[in-house]
Amino acid sequence: MDLYDVTFEGKKTSRRVNLEVKVDGAEGVALGVMSQGELHSLALSLFLPRATLEVSPFRFVFIDDPVQAMDPAKVDGLARVLDKVAKDRQVVVFTHDDRLPQAVRYLGIEATVIEVQRREGSVVELRTVRSPVEHYLEDARALVRTDDLPDPVYRRVVPGLCRQSIEAACIEVIRNRRLRRGESHSEVETLVGSNGKLLPRLALALYDDASRAGDVLGTLNRDYGPWSADVVQACNKGAHGVISGDGIGFVSDTGKLVEKLLEL
């Protein structure tokens, strides 16, 4: 199906948009020949580019239940489109359909999934089901439980995934703290971006000061225990380092560390 002219029509106070489509070359008007799911997709394909125009003062998009009546492949496609929009916009999607979170999961999209539960009297409870922090940990856990994964692969990939998880936790801490203090998003993103390495990020999370990267291991050692400094060192060395002990312990220590960091 191809979309042709989008025209505006209006008389007095009423306005409408006409969408001309062709189905395999035969002409038609969109509303008449498209399914509900296709109409949703079409509406989004008009809305998203408009909402993300450079002239728009808003740097976020809210979408309510975009996946209803979509077929599974469209849901995947939508997840990828939203991922693209989310590169430089905040994207918030509400849905009661599990397929979008599912697509986010297997596409490996860095999204935070929050479950909203409603108690009596519409008292709402929020529960984070999945975040980038958890996403990397989940992959790391899957790998350490894989039998027969060759050692060089394991040493190349697992510390990297754990490092990404710790960095994601640091970013969350840094962002929350600084935005709450009234700093602008662009300031915070620049700060996080210009401190791309693990230790400065940990220093920002722990002391709010990137220049204290040299103190990080000592603090971790003292406040959380030697295991936490070991985790960070192993992550930092990446493929060159050696993970002491078993991999399952290493990943679960990483999990413990990110939990501690997220409490900061």
Next chain:
Amino acid sequence: MKVVRQSDSPERLLAAARSLLERPDARTAGLWPRAAAHLARQALELLLDDFWRKKAPGTESTSTRAQLICLSSYLGGDGLASRVAFAWNALSHACHHHSYELAPTAPELRVWLGTVDELRGNLANPDSA
């Protein structure tokens, strides 16, 4: 399940999948979408097998999920690894029957085949990527 003859190359499997998509044939009516998905998935898995055998022997015998998680560490950061993971998941999904779901359409299959082909090209000329 891997029922692949030794002589089957990823190229031949991909070509067979493409021709199922492009050439209507009474004999493949109704079964071409899932058949094409099967062929493309086998091509993808063969490519991965071959890649790991060269890059990190032993990885090819782990689960495909594990292989796909590792892939991004080996392919670099243009997003190909995540597209490949997506294509594999989508193809695997299409290989099975699901209640209330239709078989994939030709344009969908073409996108996934394109990803498999992109991986093939990337592995054949790793430097041009």
